Structure formats: C-alpha cells, structure tokens
Amino acid sequence: MEEVAAKPEEEAVETTVEATKEDNAATGDRSRSPESVSAASLVSSRAATTRKKAIISSNLIKPTASSSLRVSSSTPVTIRRNSTGGVAEKTTGSSKVLPKRTSTTASVIDPVRRSLPELKRSSLSAKTVSKASPPESKKSIPVSPGSRSSSKSGLSKAESSTRPAMSVSVSSKRAPSSSVDSTGSKTSSGKAQSTLSSGRTVSKLSSPSAGSSPSVSSGIRSKSLSTPLDRSSNISGRKKTATPESRDSRLIILPKVEVKAGDDMRLDLRGHRIRSLTSGGLHLSPNLEFVYLRDNLLSELEGIEILNRVKVLDLSFNDFKGPGFEPLENCKMLQQLYLAGNQITSLASLPQLPNLEFLSVAQNKLKSLAMASQPRLQVLAASKNKITTLKDFPYLPVLEHLRVEENPLLKISHVEAASILLVGPTLKKFNDRDLSREEVAIAKRYPPQTALCLRDGWEFCKSELAAESTFRFLVERWQEKLPSDCLIKEASVDRPSEEYPCQSHFGLVQESTDSELVLRYQWSVADRSLSNFVPIPDATNEVYWPKHEDISKILKIECTPVIGETEYPSIFAISSPVLRGKGIPKVVSLELHGELVEGNILKGQAVVAWCGGTPGKCITSWLRRKWNGSPVVIDGAEDEEYKLSLDDVGSSMVFMYTPVTEENARGEPQYKYTEFVKAAPPSVSNVRIVGDAVEGCVLKGIGDYFGGKEGPSKFQWLRKNKETGEFSLISAGTSEYTLTQEDVGKHVTFVYIPANFEGLEGEPLSTLSSVVKPAPPKVKDVKIVGDLRENSKLTVTGTVTGGTEGSSRVQWFKSSFSILEEGNNLEELSTSKVAKSFRIPLGAVGYYIVAKYTPMAPDGECGESVYVISERAVETLPPSLNFLSITGDNIEGGILTASYGYIGGHEGKSIYEWHYHKAESDHPGTLIPGASGLLQYTITKEAIGKFISFQCIPVRDDGIVGEARTCMCQECVRPGNPRAVSLQVVGAAVEGTTLTAEKEYWGGEEGASVFRWFRTNSDGTPCEIKGATTSSYLLSVDDIGFFISVSYEPVRNDWARGPTVISDITGPIVAGHPTCQSLEFLGSMIEGQRLSFVASYTGGVKGNCSLEWFRVKRNGVKELLTNDEFLDLSLEDVGESIEIIYTPIREDGIEGSPRSIRSDSISPANPMGLELLIPDCYENQEVVPHKTYFGGHEGDGEYIWYRTKEKLHGSALTEISYAGEEVIACSRTLKYTPSLEDVGAYLVLYWIPTRVDGRSGKPVVSITNSPVTPADPEVFNVRVEKLFSDAYSGEGEYFGGHEGESLFSWYRDNDGTIDVIAGANSKTYEVTESDYNCRILFGYIPVRSDSAVGELKMSEPTEIILPEVPRVDVLAFTGKAVQGDVLTAVQVIPKTEIQQLVWNKYKGAIQYQWFRSLESGNEISYEALSSEISCSYKVRLEDIGRCLKCECVVHDVFGRSSEPAYAETDPISPGFPRIEKLEIEGGGFHTNLYALRGNYFGGKEGKSKIQWLRSMVGSPDLISIPGETGRMYEANVDDVGYRLVVVYTPIRDDGVEGHPVSASTEPVAVEPDLYKEVKLKLETGLVKFEVLCDKDPYPKKIVGDGNLERRMLEMNRKRLKVVKPGSKTSFASTEVRGSYVPPFHVETFRNDQRRLRVVVDSENAVDMVVHSRHLRDVIVLVIRGFAQKFNSTSLNSLLKIDA
Secondary structure, rough: OOOOEEOOOHHHHOOOOOOHHHHHHHHHOOHHHHHOOHHHHHOOOOOHHOOOOOEEEEEEEEEOOOOOOOOOOOEOOOOOOOOOOOOOOOOOOOEEEOOOOOOOOOOOOOOOOOOHHHHHHHHOOOOOOOOOOOOOOOOOOOOOOOOOOOOOOOOOOHHHHHHHOEEEEEEEOOOOOOOOOOEOOOOOOOOHHHHHOOOOOOOOOOOOOOOOOOOOOOOOOEEEEEEOOOOOOOEEEEEOOOOOOOOOOOOOOOOOOOOOOHHHHEOOOOOOOOOOOOOOOOOOOOOOOOEEEEOOOOOOOOOHHHHHOEEEOOOEEEEOOOOOOHHHHHOOOOOEOOOOOOOOOOOOOOOOOOOOOOOOOOOOOOOOOOOOOOOOOOOOOOOOOOOOOOOOOOOOOOOOOOEEOOOOHHHHHOOOHHHHHOOOOOEEEEOOOOOHHHHHHHHOOOOHHHHHHOOOOOOOOOOOHHHHHHHHHHHHHHOOOOOOOEEEEEEEEOOOEEOOEEEEEEEEEEEEEEEEEEEEEEEEEEEOOOOEEEEOOOOOEEEEEOOOHHHOOOEEEEEEEEEEEEOOOEEEEEEEOEEEEOOOOOEEEEEEEEEOOOOEEEEEEEEEEOOOOOOOEEEEEEEEEEOOOOEEEEEOOOOOOOEEEHHHHEEEEEEEEOOEEEOEOOOEEEEEEEEEOOOOOEEEEEEEEEEEEOOOOOEEEEEEEOOOOOOOOOEEEEEOOOOOOOOOEEEEEEEEOOOHHEEEEEOEEEEEEEOOOOEEOOOOOOOEOOOOOOOOOEEEEEEOOOOOOOOEEEEEEEEEEOOEEEEEEEEEEEEOOOOOOOOOOOOOOOOOOOOOOEEEOHHOOOEEEEEEEHHHHOOOOEOOOEEEOOOOOOOOOOEEEEEEEEEEEEEOEEHHHHHHHOOOOOOOOOOOEEEEEEEOOHHHOOOOOOOOOOEEEEEOHEEEEEEEEEEEEEEEOOOEEEEEEEEEEEOOEEEEEEEEEEEEEEEOOOOEEEEEEEEEEEEOOOOOOOEEEEEEEEOOEEOOOOOOOEEEEEEOHEEEEEEEEEEEEEEOOOOOOOOOEOOOOOOOEOOOOOOOEEEEOOOOOOOOOOEEEEEEEEEOEEOOOOEEEEOOOOOOOOOEOOOOEEEEEHEEEEEOOEEEEEEEEEEEOEEEEEEEOOOOOOOOOOEEEEEEEEOOOOOOEEEEEEEEOOOEOOOEEEEEEEOOOOOOOHHHHOOOOHHOOEEEEEOOOOOOOOOOHEEEEEEEEEEEOEEOOEEOOOOOOEOOOOOEEOOOEEEEEEEEEEEEOOOEEEEEEEEEEOOOEEHHHHHHHHOEEEEEEEOOOOOEEEEEEHHEEEEEEEEEOOEEEEOOOOEEOOOOOOOOOOOOOOOOOOOEEEEOOOOOEEEEEEEEOOOOHHHHHHHHHHHEEEEEEEEEOOOOOOOOOOOEEEOOOOOOEEOOOEEEEEEEEEEEEEEEOOOOOOOOOEEEEOOOOOOEEEEEEEEEEEOOEEOOEEEEEEEOOOOOEOEEEEEEEEEEEOOOOEEEEOOOOOOOOOOOOEEEEEEEEEEOOOEOEEEEEEEEOOEEOOEEEHHHHHHHOOOOOOHHHHEEEEEEEOOOOOOOOOOOOHHHHEEEEEEEEEEEEEEEEOOOOOOOEEEEEEEEOOOEEEEEEEOEEEEEEEEOOOOOOOEEEOOOHHHHHHHHHHHHHHOOHOOOOOOOHOOOHOO
C-alpha cells in the first residue's frame, strides 16, 4: 500500500477545513467535536462584523469512477465527522468558514484510505501543487517533508524520502468583509475551487483535530498552508467555486484545552481499523494528552488505563456497546470525551471523571442518561438515541448545554422545564437553543423536590398537580419502610430567607401507642443542582436559621422517626432557594426571665431574625402598667435588665424591644407583658441607732425597710450581760429608749422586726450601740416593791443615773403617817446599806414602811437622797416558807431528801412535788410521776444529765394556801457505773443465718460496747472467731457442728467500762440452704475470646452446680448456647449480650435459687483477612476472588488491582503498593474485568480487610497463577454522523484485536429502496442533488490486522436531506415604547444568496408571540401573552415599567422552523395622565349622595386632586366647598339651587400632573316631602319652632346637650326673634331680635347635622340645636324663604311660591 509521508505543511489545510466544518456544524446544532475551537478564539455572531477573519473554500471528496488522482489549483481535503450527533443546517455551497489561526504549524493527518483490495495492489504518490496568489501575495515558503509516517504505511524509507514536498502560497490580501463568511455555488463541472485569504487581525485558536498542534497563523505579510492530496485510486477531487460573502457564524464554545504540545503528546489513528488497544503495533504512552481513535473497530477499552494524562479522547464511530467504561477511571485529566456513533446502550459504568467538561454520546442506543456524577461537565450531547425517561439523571452541577434531539424523551410535555429542574441554574441552552422563558417560568412553578423525584422515576405532570403528586410519590416510597401503623400526613418546609427562622413541618401519626414516637432532625445544604447535600453541624432542630452563605442554596431537612429503640429510615423535605434578606430585622420571640418579686432583676431576651442586616444596638425600654390603666414609660430603664422597685408592686411590666441594624434599619417594635409584680418578703437593712449612749439620754433605732408597704413592724431593746453574754429584754414596741443606770458600761441592742402591710413578718435585724456612759448620780421613780406583810421581803427600786444601783445605799424606817411631811417622826428599822431588800419584822406590823434611797457612784460620789413611803400599812403574814433545801448525792440510783422551814401560822398538809429540768433555766420543768407527796426521791436513768428540783406549797391548818417555793439541785444527775444486767444469743443455729446478741445495759448512756464471738467444739474448748466483733454474726460453713457463744463488755458513752460477761452457748450449727452469694464474669467481652465466671457459694458442701450460657439478642430473645464452664465468643455474639444462669447445688442434691448476670454488648475482634485466592483470568471476563474474613461484621474493604509483567513473590508482592512504574494500579473494586492492557500480565489483588465500623486490619495480597488470556475481536455501533449540511461521515466501533484495513460503502434509501452508491467507499461522503428527499446509510466490514474479515454491518438511515432553513437576521420594532402606542415587529432577512432563495421559494407561515417581563427577581424573565400572536401590539397599562419582547419564528414548506428571533423594548413609559368620561352620579335632591366616576389614563394614578364647588345657575362664578376633596359628596341644604361642580386634576404616581377636567350636575332641588312642609310654612307667614340654645352666652364655650336650654324661635316675613319661655317665677323674654337685612344669614355645620347658627349682625349670633336634620333643614329653608328678597336667587322661585 502506498501512502504519502506526513508533513506539517500538509496538515494545515486539513486542520483549517476541520475547524471550518465544525464552525458550520455549530451554527446548525451547537455540537462540539475534537476539532472544535477553544473558547479564547471564538467570537459571537454580533461581534463578528467588527473583525477580519481568514476565509477558505475547499472541495469535498466525492465518489467518482476514476481511478486516477486529479490535481488542480484547489487542494482536496479529507472531511472529518462530527462526534456530537447534532443536526447541522443544510447549505447549498461547499465553502466552509475558518476562524483565524495563530500558527502555521500543522500536525500529521492520516490520508484518506481506499478499499482494502485496492490498497493492496496499488499505490499513489503525492504531488505538490503551488499556485501564485494575486499581486499582493508574497513568495511561497517551501516546507520539508514531515518526520513521521503512519504506522499502517507499507512504504520503505526510500519511498518515503523520494516523495516531493507540498507547499501552497497563501495570499496576504485582506478579506473584504470583517465577518466570518461561508457560501458557495455549484459549477457545471462539479469541481470545487479552494481559496484562502486572511485578514490582519490575529487571534489565538487551539484545536485538537490532528496529531500536532493544529493551527493557522494569519499575519500582515506572509502566510503558508499545506494540504494533503487525495491518494485514493478511484476517487478524484471535484472542483467547486466559492464566493466569500458576509454572514454571521454562530459557534458553540468548547472548554479550553491547551494543545501546545509535541508529537510525543498526541496520537491520531483515525480510520486505521484498529480492533484492540492492546495490539502489538499500537503503542499507548502515559505522556499522551490528545488521542484520536475515531473511525476504528474498537469495542472495549482494555488498555486505555495507561492514558492517565490524556485531555482529549475521541472514540467516536467505533463498535462500543457498553458497559465497560470502568478503565476510564484512571483518566483523571480527561476534559473532552467523544463516544458518538457507537452502539452504547448504557452509561452506568462510566466513572466519575473530575475534569471532564465535554461529553458526546450522540447516535447511540441509550435509553437513559444514568451515569456517575460529573462535577465539571459543561456540555452533554445525547441526540439521536432512544432515551425515554429522566430517571437516574446524573448530577451535573455546572452543565450549560444539553442536547437530546431525536429522542422519544421529547414526547414528554415540557421536557425542557424538567431538564431545567434536573440540571439547575447553570443550564443555558437546551437542544441548541436558548432556554425558553416560558419553560423557565414553568420550571419555577414546580416544588423543590421535583428533581429528586424525577431521578427516582416520578412521572412528570402539570405544575399545578406536582406538589400533591410528588408528595404521594415520596410517601409511597417512605411508607414501605415504616411500620404499618405509622402514617405520613405532611412533609414540608417554609420558604427560607437569610437569617430568618425556617420551620419544618412533619406530620407522622402513630395509630398505636405502645411505644413513643420520637423525631430526630438534621439539616443539610446543597447548591441549586441538588448534587451534594452537606450536613450542617448542630442543625438538629425543627427550625433552622439560614446563614448568609446559604443564600441561593437549597436546604434539606431529614426527619428520622424512632419508635421505641428502633430507628427507621429518614423522610425529608426540600426547600426552595434561600432568599436574600431584606435587611429589616424582625423579632421572632421575646422572653422575660426573672421572678416577678420586688427587688429582683428582670431580663428581657429577644430572638431576632436580622434578615441579612448587621446586628446593631437595639432599642429597649421598660413600661409600667397599673391595673386597668395604660402603660407608662419608666425613665432611665433602657437596658435589657431592670430591677423591680416598690413602685412596680401591683403593676404589670411591659418590655418593649425594637431591633436595629448597623445600617440603621429598624424593625417593628415588639412588646412582652408580665403578670403583676408581687411585693418582696419584708426585710430590713442598714439598721442603726441614733443618739448619744449616755445614761438618761434617748436612743432611737432606725433602718431601711424593704418588701412592699411597711406595716406594723416591731421593735425591741436588749441589754447584754457582760458575764454570761446573754441578752435580756429591756423594752419593746417602740423605736425609742431612754438609757438607765443599768445600761451604764454595757451595750444596748436594737432589734428591728420588719412587717408588711398584710402583717407578714420578716427576718429580724439588730445593731449594737457603743458602751453606755454613766450620768451624775440621780435616782427617780423610786418605789417599794413587795408584800406588806409580816416577815415579807420588801425591795426598793429606782432608776439610777450617773451612778450604779449596786453602789447606791438604802435605809429603812417606819412611820405612823401615810404621808411624808417635815416634822413626821421616822423610826429606824435598819442602817444604811447597799442591799435594796428588807424583811419586815414583827414590830413593823401596823406601820407604814419608809425607804431612804441615796444614789451613789462606784467612786463614792453621793447624790441627793429620795424618800418613798409604802402605799399601806404592814399586814399579818400568810403561810410561807422561810427556807427550802435538798440533800443527797446526784447520781443514778442515789436518794435525795428535801427539807424546809414553815412560817405563817400552824402548818397544815403542805404539797410536795419533784421535777427534773433539762437546764437550770428550764422552768417549770417536767413533773416526775410517782414522786409527788414524798420528801425523798430515788434517782432513775431518765434523770441522768438533768437538774432535780423540789417544790413545796405551804398550807396553813385553816386551809389557807401560801406561795409555792422551789429548790433546785446545784448540779445535774451523774450516770452510774456501767454493767450488763442480762445477755443471750438470739437466732436459728443454721448456716447462712445471722445470730444476734441481746443484752440489757445499765449505767448511763451506752457507748461502743465490745462484743466477741466464740466457736466451741464438742469437748467444750472455745475458740474466738476472728473479725466477729459486732452484735451480730453470720454463720458460715466453718461453724457447722460447733457451738456459738458471745462475750459482752459494757462501755458507757464516756468510755467508762464495766465487767465482761459471756452468754450461754447455742448450737450445734447445722448446714443451710445452698445459695449463690455473688456471680461475676471472667474474661474479655471480645469476639474470639473465652469467657468464664467466678461464683461465691454458701449452703453446706458444694455439689455439682448447674450452669447455662445464653445469648441475649437486642429484642430480648434468649438463645441457649452451652452448659460448659466456659464460652468461646463468636461472630454471632457481636453486638449481643451474654447471660449466665448459675444454680447452686449442695452435695446432697438440694438446689438453691438460681442467680444470673448479663454482660454488655460483645465487641468485635480486630479485622483480619484469613484467605485470598484469585482464579484464572480471561480478557473481558469478570474475575471474582475468593476471600475469608474474620473480625466482626465485614464492612467495605479497600481493594486495589495491580498489573505486573513479572510474577512477584515475597516482599515484592506484600509491598506492591510501594512498587515502581512497572506495576500499574487497575481498579479499586472487589470484582475486576481484565481489559486489553491486562492481557499477558499477572494480576495482583491488594486487600485491606475492614470492619463495618471502618476499622482496618493488615493487608492481604494475592497474585494470579498465570497471565491474563486474550479475547476474540468484533465490530459495533455503525452509524452516520453529519459533518456539514451536505457532508457526512461513517463511524463504527471496532473490537477484537488490532484493526486492519476495514471496508466501507454508502447506500441511498429512497422510500424503502436501498441502492449502493457507486464509488463511495471512503468514510466520508458529500451529498448531491440526487440525495435530496432521500436517506443515506453507511456500510462497515471490519477487517482485523491479520486480514480476517468480519460481517457487514450497516448504520441506521439518516434523516431526510433537505435544504437550509430560512433565518431572520434581525428583528426590529416600529413605534414607541409608550403606553397606548402600537409596536410592530419587522424582520431583516440575511443578504446571502441561499437565504434570499429560501425566503423566496421555500418560506411558509411566520409565527409571532409577544411576551411581557415579570416584576420579581433580579434577572429579567418573561411571561407569554397568549392572545398576542400578530406582528403588532398596542401597549397597555399593565405593561408600564416592564419590557416587551416579540418572538418571531419562520416556517418553511417542509414543516421546519427557524431559530426564534427576538426583539426587546426598553421599559415601557407611562402615557401623559388624563381623565376620560368624567361624570357625577347621584340624585338631584339636597339629601342625596353624589359619586364621581371617570377613567384614568397615563400610568399608575397618584394623588390626583379633586375639588367640589357650587355654581349659581346662570353665573360663571364657582364657590369652593371647603374640605370636600373626595370622590363622594353628600349634598345638604346649603346646596339647594346650586349646580355641583367637580374639578379633577389627574396626577401620575411620579408627580406628573395632567390637564384638569370638570363635570357638573343639574341644580340641586329640595327633597319632595320637605318641599311641601317648607312651602306650607312660608305661605302661612308666621312660624314658631322649639329649639335648644346654649345657657352660656359666651361663644367660646363648647355647645353640647349638657349645657342647653329650651328656646322658642319665632319668625315672620319681616323679622326673627329668639324667646326664652316663661316659668312660674318669671315672664317670657326676648333674647335676640333682628330683621333679614344683611349681614343677616344662617349657617349650617357639616359635622353636626342638627346644629345651625343664626347670625343677626356682627354682635348677635345664636347657636341652636334641634332634634333632627329634617327639622334643621326646614328651619333653614323657612328663614331663607322669608329673607328671599335679599338673596341673589329667589328661594320662592325654587319652591315655586309667588312672591
């Protein structure tokens, strides 16, 4: 076979033409291919008119019968097929448009191949054709041959070197048009002529169309281009002429791929009949970045794993069927993948490719687009498949272009809206068109969960039914996993907004109440594509506050029902996108914390939704609201905390909170009311004493009271005893106290006991004064105290100041007189003594007792003596005791004896009583029973520690009872010596029971007495039991057969000890019932461990005890495992509990009560792999290794398959993860299907066993025994791809070894008749006129490299070939975008010859649709106006402020439609404001209501001006009616005879004022009934009315019913007067009188229809009130009727009364 050596010059033209073809294809269907240009080099159709671009026209290879190669000035070019499967527009010309190139270097292009027999027997050498350009051209640049030739070439090196070089001179003449143009017309010879011209503008372009970096550089001076010649022996190039004309070129922008790479980074083997990527002649290298393997016979991807750096991979038109795309997982750098034109049925095995941006799977047999998520995919072309469903649609978060033309899927109504929902906001084009605004609007009507339901198989329905339908769909899925008695009623979430609480709503109803239903929540967030929901930390409540970073994202809340201990699968709800907050804060909740008690602090706490604003300093205030009153602001209370005061008691507190942001946006204030504040418990603080601490001075105690209103608080004064430290009460009930002599040198204490108004007392508080200083000796208030009887003791008392009572002296006298006077003789009874007491002697009986009290200071200072006399004379003495004493030892068991002396006559039967006291101050003490009437008492134990007293009541023999007297022992009773009265052992003599020592103690309170237990054998030898030192003892097995006794040593609580005693023995001890005292596990609770136990046995000699091991499952079910002494834990025990039941058995067979214990859950063992084996491996057959795992429940372990040429052993095998480049990782799944790359290599599986909780064990490695065996070859997916409107390419996927020289053929299908097209035996085909209205087919006979020929496979027929669709270049408007104007859409037709022809010959109907922009949202969206389908549209009111858009679609006679053309207006302006059809509605009487009616035009009406006026009939003057500016007007009596006029000035809402318009009524007439009454009274001539007038004549006083008096209003035709009626005491009098001469007039009041005012002159006016409006109107009309001669219009004429 003869081939031409590849040259860089040859590839330039082909590269240019390839890009040209892609340009045209993009214009028709927005498809992308490996030959598409990068984003940096493309321009839009609008910008194309301002740039100069290179233009080239090239011929397409057409089949001819000639076997020779025709060489002309034009260069034949190989046409490449498009891999996106789009439908391109049809053109009549063959010229193609080229974007500008920046480099003259081109890559090697594989020549067009001939049929296999011809290639074997003939060869053709290439020739170089050079053609001079026009005079402006420069010299052609010769180029040397390329250094690389095709691997399939049969040429020798000599043949390659002898081929002449090819060069083409390129003109530097500037292109006449700055746009990219492509037109052409056919010549009679059918040949094509190719020209290349370039402008001076240079732009970069990168295209992966050939082996090396293919690009064309356009400069100002020189250009060069090389093209390969057609080397087919039976095909000659057909010349065509092309005339460049300007037209816009629309291109799809592919993701940019940097292609500045050398030959070692590119591989182009298109059309080489390759069947396997592992064939010997195909050398794939990891360095390759651009690989083109289209038009081959590949059917599997084995061997593609090595391309770990590939960026562009073209596998179009091979024989792939799928699945089997797993090897692509290693191609992490892949950016563009072309799989069009195969037989692929599923993409489920296509792995996630992190950098994939472009994917073409057109012209396959896909039924769905189910595949892994592609995070960076921007373009997905899936046209011409069999896709019927959107189920399992992948997550494509950045997808911009989606093409699914010619799929059954398009039968679904609004499938574009469904696609928008599935993809998200990134989608810009659907089926090569901009998104329909109508479909976008429809998509917005669907609920947020629609996309998830679509992926799960929900059937797309109307938007109004979608919410209910999707909810039912989800409930059906959820209900299957929930209990039957648990029903789902609701699952929704509120519309979320930034920093505003979003509430979820889940309604789960549990019919049974056996277990409590608990709901757990978790919020997640994702972008608009719903591709990856990320849980939000700590968001586990029903409410979530969206953050700023959540704006425009989607929220998802999962609700997990838990019933009992069972957790069921979650249900969920999806929110709409989070809205941006308006910045106006809102108070969500307002709480008050603190007890509503006076003195406490209340704290207001607000939960604020900031709604996107920055939290600022909010405004807080406190208000106080009394019962049945209004809240009053508390001055200074502007913090969140407030301390309750006395003023708040009985009031309700109001906390007002106004949120404010830092941007000074203020929210609505919120209030929180409390219950009424209670008073605090009464208390006092800061108690202090005011006054000088000097004897005789007055001290005052004060303090600060708190606790409501103070009530009857109590006060006490106490004096402190220096010796005892005790306080004694000296005063109570008053806050003041006068210091006495007793206070001198002592401290005085003031006690304040607070009490509130209700009488509740608080804790007392006291304060201590300083030491009281003495005053000069003085005594006052001297009194004699005591019984003035014989032998009685008298005491003189007085208040000593300046001295002390103890230092003062007293002398006693007797006197015969009752009054002390000078000259009265006093007889001394005693000398002057310090003692203040005196016993009356017998000689004083019948005399008055006089005491002389001389105050003295301790230093001997003496004061003035004071005398005091008794009130009466001394009487005889009643019976009494002169002494009383007790003798005896105060000890337990001792005897006390009482003795006394009696005086007061002869003693009778005196009364004796004994008492004991807890303390000396304990009076009267407790009566000792049984000791009354006795003078002796034997002390008992109850008296220990107490004081004993004896009381004697003297009784005279005549029965007169004297005063009782008591004598108390000086010390308390002491206890006796301790001793044991009795001791015995109580309890059954049986092992296991407890014996108790019962004893009787004597000798005070018992302390820690000592016990010792003894064991005595049969011979009577006792032995002390160690550790048995308490009052009880538990019998053990050691005591069986022995006797037990106990010793007791009594010990008093003060550690005094008594003699030890020993009890009698008890026994012998017999064995007890067998019992297990304790039971414990022994061993680790881990899988694989052995468990044992430890048991404590009592009950005689131990026998064969029973033992049972149970496994306790989570549901409580027990499973018996074994009866052995131990238990080996297994996998079944992991997560379960182990229970052991131990039954004690004595050696005689008696069983005790069983005892059991239960363990915690058994933990799993560490994971490990026990065995790993790999069976023999075959290409394309799945390998399932055999493995054995141990260590809990197995989780998802890590598996790595490696490929190695050499069989590894030892450490090289175990450490394979650290091996070099000779070992390649293939897969990371347990199962693995060997690919072509694996053939002849050994496979190694690296396994890391992993437990279900994620813990991993040591890795296990295994290698195959033999290398992988290869498979047989095949061919698949034969198809036709459209390159241009008149050029097609045949594609197929080869499988089965390396492809050889496969055979191709083309067929024409004319209404079912299929004929072979003679001479068409290459992979490309250009249509002719004979192909119009027909379909063409492509035939593919696969041939392996060893010349084995496969079966012929034919593609599906193409679509019917038709000419180009008519287009609209520009759509423009005539008319103004103003309300009321008419807009008309006008089309501008492209000037190209083909479009002019199409419009003239094939144009059909033109369809119009008008749209109006929506008001909401930042982006402009439109809604269709269903009734507006003509080319003209009249602008309406509702259009103001919105934009109008007209869509124009042109149809041709073949039923096809053009791309929609759009024209948009600026926002519609409102018209000039005006009022149309203004009129006044209403009756013509003075009591009727009038309404204003009119049509406003000119935008939105603002505050238009309205004014009502009166107009006299026949007069042009208008009288304004004050205050009447509304649309309604109620007529009154003042309007009678006038026309009502209204002036309406229209004003637009933006302040623009229109021209005023007026309307008027007929003259207002009197209401008929009133008219008759007034006419009758006027005809009478004299009328009286009863009215009410103000009592106060001053006009400033407000008139009201409460200050009115009755008056009579009398009038005739001459005058009017107001008369005050007479009474019983007065005559009637005239208060006001006057005639009707001006300025006399009557006024009415619109705000009071019963009131009127009669103004006589400037000084006299009367306000009157009547009981109804009717009467007022009668009075007014009658007065005006009498005064008609002074009116400008006669009222009589209105009333039709003759004057």
